[in-house]
Amino acid sequence: MFSFVEENYLKAIYHLSDHGRKSVSTNSLAEEMQTTAASVSDMVAKLSKKKAVDYQKYKGVNVSGKGKEVALRVIRKHRLWEVFLVDKLKFHWDEVHEIAEQLEHIKSPLLISRLDEFLDFPKHDPHGDPIPDENGIFSTVKKVALTELELNTPAQVVAVNDSSSAFLKYLDKVGVSIGTKLKVEDTNEFDGSLDIIINQQKALTISQTAAQNILVANI
Amino acid sequence: MFSFVEENYLKAIYHLSDHGRKSVSTNSLAEEMQTTAASVSDMVAKLSKKKAVDYQKYKGVNVSGKGKEVALRVIRKHRLWEVFLVDKLKFHWDEVHEIAEQLEHIKSPLLISRLDEFLDFPKHDPHGDPIPDENGIFSTVKKVALTELELNTPAQVVAVNDSSSAFLKYLDKVGVSIGTKLKVEDTNEFDGSLDIIINQQKALTISQTAAQNILVANI
DNA sequence: TGTAGTGTTTAGATTCGTCTAAAAAAAATA
C-alpha cells in the first residue's frame, strides 16, 4: 500500500502539522526529510493522488484521514520498538531512535500486537511520548511540568521538554528517568527550586529550570 | 554498503551454492528470487563489480569472501530474529519466516549482539538450523539421531529429519520442540522404543521411528 | 500597486531494480 518512503513522509507531515492541526510548507518538509523542495513537491503530489494528504499547490499540505492513520500506525510501531530496545535490550534512551526508524517499517500487525503484549502494553515510550493504541488513540493522561505539581502528590515522570544531552546527563546523574515516581515536598520561594522525593526514598533539590523541563502525570 | 536487494541475492547465492561449494546458474537464481534471468544477469554483474561474487559470463556465480560474509551476517540476523519471535513473542515456528525476512535487513551490529545476549546466545533457530556467530562460524555441535544418544546423557533437540505436519503435530503433542532438553533413560529392545525424560521431569516413551527423526546434540 | 525577493512547482536527467524482446553462447542431439 504505502512504501517505506511514503510512510516516512506521512509521519513527518503529521509531526510538522502538530498532529494535523496546521498545514505544512514544502520547505519545512524538505528540511525535515533532508531532501530538496523539488523532491517534496513530487512526493506530495503523489501522496495527494493516493488520497493520503490534502494538498493544494502553493498552499501547503496536511495528512488526510487515511494519511493520519498510516502515520499513527508507524508512530505506534516506532515507540513500541523503542520500549523494547530500552526495557529488554538495555539500550539507553538516547541510542534507540535510529534503530526504531528502521524497525517501524516492518509490516506485520500480528508482530506488533504480540510485541505490545510482551512489553506489557506500555503507554509511553522511553522519551515519555505517548504510544497510540491500535486505533490510533493516545491515552489521555494529563502531563504537567514538575513546577505545576501539587505538594506531596505522587506522580510519575512521563516526558521531558528539553532533550539536550546535557539535560539528559543531568537527569541520569540524579536518578530521574521516564517512569520514575516522585513527589514534591517543598518549594523554595527565593529561587523557585524544588525539594523532591524520588521513589519514596531519595531526597533531592532541583532548580526551577530543571523542574520546568520535567513533565509528570498523576498516579 | 549493500542494499536490501543485494543482501537477498547474496543470501540466495550462498544457499543455492550449498554454502559456497558449487556455482549457481542464472536460471536457478532467477527462480529462487522470483524474477527473470535478465534481472539476475544484471544484478550478478553489479555484485561482481562490487567484488561480492565471483562471476564469469555463462559460467555461473558464487559468493566471494566478502559476499559470504554479508550472506552469513544476514543469515545470523534472520535466525536470531526467528528465535526471538518464537521464544519471546510466542509465535509458532512455522509462522516466523516472513517476518524474519524483513527483520534480517535491520542495520545495527549493536542491536544484534544485544539480541543475541537477550536470547541467551542460541546456537540454533526454531527450525534447528545453526546460527553463525559474529564471525560467521557455525557451532560444530555434532548432531545425532536420538536413537544414537548414550543412556542418561543430557542432550538438546536441535533439528528434525521429518518435517511433515503429522510428525510436527506429534512432537507438539508430546511436548518436544527444538531446544527441548532431554535424556534417554532406557531402551526397550523388543521394539526399539525409548524411555526418555523431558526437561528433567516428564517421562515418556517414544517409538524407534520417531526417535530416528529427532536430532539431538550433547549439552 | 508594482516589483524584488522568497517559496514552490515543473522540466529534464540520474540511479536502482526491474521488465520484454532479441541476440549470443553453450549444451544437447541427430
Next chain:
DNA sequence: TATTTTTTTTAGACGAATCTAAACACTACA
C-alpha cells in the same frame, strides 16, 4: 560435426525516488 534447443546475456525501456536548473506564484515593502 552440424543443427537444434536451452541458457544466458545484451539492448532498450519503465517506475520509483531523487537531483539541478529554470519557470512560476505568492508576499512584502517601497
